[in-house]
Structures are given as C-alpha cells and as structure tokens.
Amino acid sequence: MRTVADYSSFLRSVADGRFNLELAVEGISSADAIAEIESALASIPGLTHARLNFTTRRLTTEWIRADCDPSPAIRTLERLGYRVAPFMGDAAENEEDRYTRWLLRCLAVSGFAAVNVMLLSVSVWAGNVTDITPETRDLFHWLSALIALPAAGFSGQPFFYKALRALRQGDMTMDVPISIGITLALGMSVFETAHHAEHAYFDSALMLIFFLHLGRVLDHAMRKRTRSAAANLAALRIPVASKINAEGYVSEVPSDVLVAGDLILVAAGSRIAADGVVETGQSRIDASLMTGETELAVVKSGDLVHAGTLNQHGALTIRVTAAGSRTLLSDIEKLIDEALTSRSRYVQLADQIARIYAPIVHIAAALTAMMWITLGSSVHDALVVAIAVLIITCPCALALAAPVVQVLTAGALFQKGMIIRSGDMIERMAEIDTIIFDKTGTLTLPEPSLIDASQLSNDALLIAGRLALSSHHPLARAVSEAVREKRNRLEPYPDAQEITGSGIRCIIDGVEARLGSQSFCNVTVPVWNGSSSYLAFRHGSEAGLISVGQSLRPDAVETIKRLKANGYQVMILSGDHSDIVRKVASELGIPDWRGHVLPKGKRDLLMVMKEQGHKVLMVGDGLNDAPALAAATASLSPATGADVTQAAADAIFTGKRLSPVFDMLMLTRKGKRVMIENFGLALIYNLIAVPLAVLGYVTPLIAAAAMSGSSVIVALNALRARRAETFNS
Amino acid sequence: MTILLYLVPAALGLGLLALAAFMWSLRSGQYDDLDGAAHRILNDDDVRVD
16 A cells, blocks of 8 residues: 555645645744745646745745645655644634734724824814914814715724614614714714804814724734634645555545544544544553543554544554544534533623613713703704814723723734634623633643653664654654753664564664564553553663653643642542542642533533632643533644644644633733723713713813713723733733 | 825825726736745846856
8 A cells, every 4th residue: 555645635726727735833933934935846747836825924926736745845844843734714814814914904994084184173273263264164074974985984893783782682782982072073063164163073083083093993903913823724734644545545624524434544642533443453542631531441453433532652544433523522512512602691891881881871871952942042052052062972992992902912922832813702701700720631741741751771762762753753752852851852762663563663873772662662561550551662672661651741730730829729530540640630739520421411510600709711632622621611622632722722832831721810810900990090080070061061162072081091001901810920 | 275286196195006006916916926026036047147
C-alpha cells in the first residue's frame, strides 16, 4: 500500500480558471513569518500566488490547475516549524465580515456628513452671536438638511432595522430610543428650518450616529480577531482523515466528507476521525477526551471505536459506520440543547437598563410638553422643548458604556491566550462564585507527559529525547518535550528511522539505539497498571523504561490556591475512577470531589447547585463535559477540547497553564465593575442634562458638547478595564 | 457673501472625494489585514541590490 498525503480535494475553483486553497497556519510568532513563508513558497510548482494574512493567520494560495498537488507546499511550511491545516471557510465568519464592512461604510458616511454639517453649524453659532443675516442662516440650515437627511437615512439603517426587529418582538433595546431620538432630531430640524428658526439639530443627530458606529466597529474588529483564532484552532485539530480508496492509495480528505462504508487508516498517535469498526490492526485507545477515563481500552479487529479518541499504539484500518461521530454525539447534543435554553434567558445589563430607561425618558418628554402648555406657552414651543429633552437623552453614552468595556476586556483576554465567543459572557463570568473542574485534560495536561525516567542515565535520556523528535507519536512527543525543557536546543538525528507500530532506531557512535515498544527494544515489561504507558529504550548494554502518563498542569496547585484565596468555591467532577480523582484532589487541596460521574450526572449536579443560588463556572474539555458546560452560568474549555465541547463553552484558553482560568475571572470581574461605573457616569450626565432640557435651556451647541463629552468620558473610563490583578502581576 | 458660492461647494467636494477614496480602499480589501500591512512595509525583498 502506497501512502501519499494528497490535499488536492481541498482546492476550490475561483475566477479566471484558477484554484484556491486556504490554509490556517499556527506557530507564527513574529512578522518575519510573512516574508519567510511567502518566499519559501515562491518555487513550488503550480503555485502562482501566496499571501499570508497576518491578522487572521491564514495563508491564501492560488494554483493554476485543479490537479496540482499542494502537499509540497504544506511540507515546506512544516519544515519551517509551522503547523498547517486546510481551512474550509466559515459561513458565519463571512456573514460577519460583510456586516463589518457595511458598518464601516455607515461610519464613513456619518463621519463625512457630521464634519461637513458641523462646519456649517459652527458658522451659524458664531453668526448668531454676531451679525449673521436670517437669509444666510436659512441657507446654511437647508444645506445641512441636504447633507444630513440622506446621510442619516443611509448610516442610521443598522439602528433602524434592529429597533424595528426589537419592537416587532415586543422587546426593548437601546436601538429603540436611539432611532426615535435620531428621527425626531432630524424631523424637528427640518420643520424649524422651514419656519426660519434660530436652532437646528442636524449636527447632533449625525454625531450621535458617528459615535455609536465607532463603538460597534471596534467591537466587530475585536470579534473578528477572536473568531478567526477560534476557527483556526478548529481547523488544526482534526484536520483530515486518511481515506484508503479502491486502488489502495491513501489520500487526505476533509473528515466531514467521509460516509459510512469508507475505509480509513489511523496511524499510531493520531485521533480517529469517524465512528467505525476496526478491520485490521490492534491497539490501545485513549478515550479520555470523550469519557474522562484515563485507562486505555484495548481494541482489535471487530471492535467499535469512536471519533475523537486517540489511537495510542499500532496502526488501525477502520470501516466507517457513521461520519463525524453521530452515534455517541446524539445523546450528548440533546442534553446540550436542553441546557442552553436556560442560558438564553440571561438579560444583559444594557438591555435591562434600556427596558427602564426608554419609557422614563419618553414620559419625561411628554410631561415637559404638558408642563409648558399649562404654563401658557404655545404648543409649538412646548413641543420643541419636549423634543430637545428626547435629543439630549438619546442614549449615546449609555449605548457605548458596555460595548467599549467588552472590546477592551476581550482584547486583554486575547493577549493572555483566551478566546471569548461573545461579549455578554463577560457579565456572566463576573458573577461566578463556584468553579467546577473536570480532571482529565483540564486540571491535567491534555497530552501525556514524562512521569518517570529514573531507569536511564542523563546521557541515555538525551539520546532518547533526540530519537523521539523523529516521531509524531504522543508518547515520543512527551519524551522529547521533557528533554527539551532541560536543554534549550534539541536536534533530531538526521538518519533516524521510524518503524510504524514499533519505534525509532538510529546508529549512534557505531551502536544501534532504539526507542519504542518493549519488544522492539527487548526490555522486560512490569505488570501494566492500566493508566500510564511505557516507552522502552536501548543503546548497546544500557536499557530501561520511561513511564509516560497524565500529569497536572504546571501551575495547577498555585492557581487553585489563588482561586480559593479569592473566595471561590472549587470542586472536581470527573468521569474517571474515584481512586485517581482522589489522588489529584488531595494533591491540589480540593476537599470537594466526585469520581465516576456520567455526563448527565455532571449536568444534573450543576443544575442543583444553580437552583441553590450558586453561580457556577464549569471548566472542562471532554465530550462528557459538554452538557454541563452548556448548563453552567459560564463555561471555559481548553483549546485541546473536543469540538462539541468547545462549541458549548463561552471561552477557550490556550497553552499548558491553568492560570488563564484565574485571569479570566479577575479580568471579567474588573470589566463588569467598570461597566457599572460607565452606566453610572451616563446616568450622572442625564441628571445634569435633563433638567436643563426640561427648562428649555438646551441649544444645539450645548447638546453637541454634552453628548460628545459624555461619550468620550465613558470611553476613557473603559480603558481602566484592562488593569486587573492577574496571575503574573 | 458671493464667496460662499465657491467655498461651500469646494468644502463639500473635498469631503466627498475623501469619502469616495475611503469606499474604494474598503472595497479593494485594504482593511482586511491591518497588522500585516504594518509589517509588510518593512520587508524590502522587492528592492534589488546590484
């Protein structure tokens, strides 16, 4: 059987007969990568164009024909030290990109119009206190109307649509008072201009639109960054399946095109791409990502294996029974759906305020009109004052109060390696008082790591580490990582040879060195204890075993201590055996733990805690954690978690450390505090501005100064959200 | 005040020109990779040293 990695099925046809392949690239640490990657690909046959997008970390390549083979390009990048996976595009992301572009257009139009109308308005304001003639003022007002009406009609659309949708659903959001304020300001200004009045509010309406769009564009820019990072992670995790076709060739295909009946090859050390039955081969399977259990399951031909589990030992060929992982997933997905409905009832702070705020200001405006009529002024004058109240209370600062903080908090979290899914999770995360951890892959490292190598001398361990570099197997990777941590540079032996299913061998100083299975190295095996695995090593007369298994994240003890010191209640819920969970719990100093918990059990226990009034954060990576993640007040998943699990989580954290959990809680707490301050500031602004407006003192000049002033103050205050006491500060 | 007949259209025309330039740059994808653009200017591989 010939095995060739063939990525040509990922090519997509684009205009003028060319073909396009988009690749997610991981491992870009500096901007030098742009030149390095693009010049390295210049000599690949068939490739006409390669451009790296440094913001989204994606490489767009263009090929002349559909039958071009992109694998040399991928191998070139991998040799440079990058991890690469075909990226299939994300419908939701494209939709969001289009919306962001539309917002940018609206921002540009409102900015252009606001500046030009302000130019005319300042002339009028200056003229009003000096010598402007009523004719010139009318001309300037009409010119302003000519610019403002079409500009506001175009750039106000995002608010108008959202306000209409909210009203149709009988709901109240900030968009409703904003739309009413803009419409009234423009309508009254046209009416006043037609009656040769001194004041018009065209500039206020446009400035309002401009400031609000500015906030939303920033929000979208941040979201684009986190969304593309999350999509890249997903593309890199289970990128492809090795499908064996009728002629016995192996080609790499997207795992979602697999159908029942396909035959796939799963090499030792890779994840199984679909549910299926083992045809040939024999191995041990690590299902910890699915069930939380660390004990390896032995499989042989005829056994059922699930998608997402890790093949630890020999190569397997598998006959697909269900593409994706339908059989195991369907139950879990049902649990997730039930759980998510409870979360969708959460109402954001800004919307809570909008529900109270909008009726109050509209009643205040009506009362103002009635007051002035009772005091004997004309209906026209009373209405002008009432509309001025609505214009000045148009919630610019209120509408910016939360989004600006969300943008800055999301940015700070992103810098610390956390990718959040939506801005509103910040508010939920800030309320947390109890944290439930899954054990396997969450408190412990997701990949196995070296536990004991005391049977080998330091020199032998160094040779083992260098040999291990020539293999992608997770056990070998654990050895090379551990040796690399002690020495900065570790180079592979150029003529090391990997024998699939057995190990790696190489002649060193005239003697053959081997790293791999016990029989391959001829080393006697102790009684297998079920959870940790052994790699054997032999170099001449020196031989020994290296034990590799689950170990705690390096800063887990410290992070748990800090969480407890900050008043959080901490608990472990694991699907693993109670003995193993007890050991981890006592190491971490967590008295509250349960082992052997089923997915439904995790969710139910969480629901009970929520009913008791606890705000629960669930941190987990396995498929068995997904229902609990969806049911929790807020949830976190490591970037190595299962797909479904990450989809159910509010945020993803990357890297080997557990401290992001602590940082997440501290930054969101601070973010929420600043958000509440911002609402307070916006309220103080209203407390000063509304009485002035009710008494009829608000001119367009005062309205413009007050509105932009309050927006700037709120935005500046939001900058404080980034300064929270995090793990390393 | 006849000066206004020249100045107001001139001001509006310049503003519109800038707006059109922005729309063009947006359409041609110049805002798709702001971080990359900041660094690409430092790559001088298109300069040939003889």
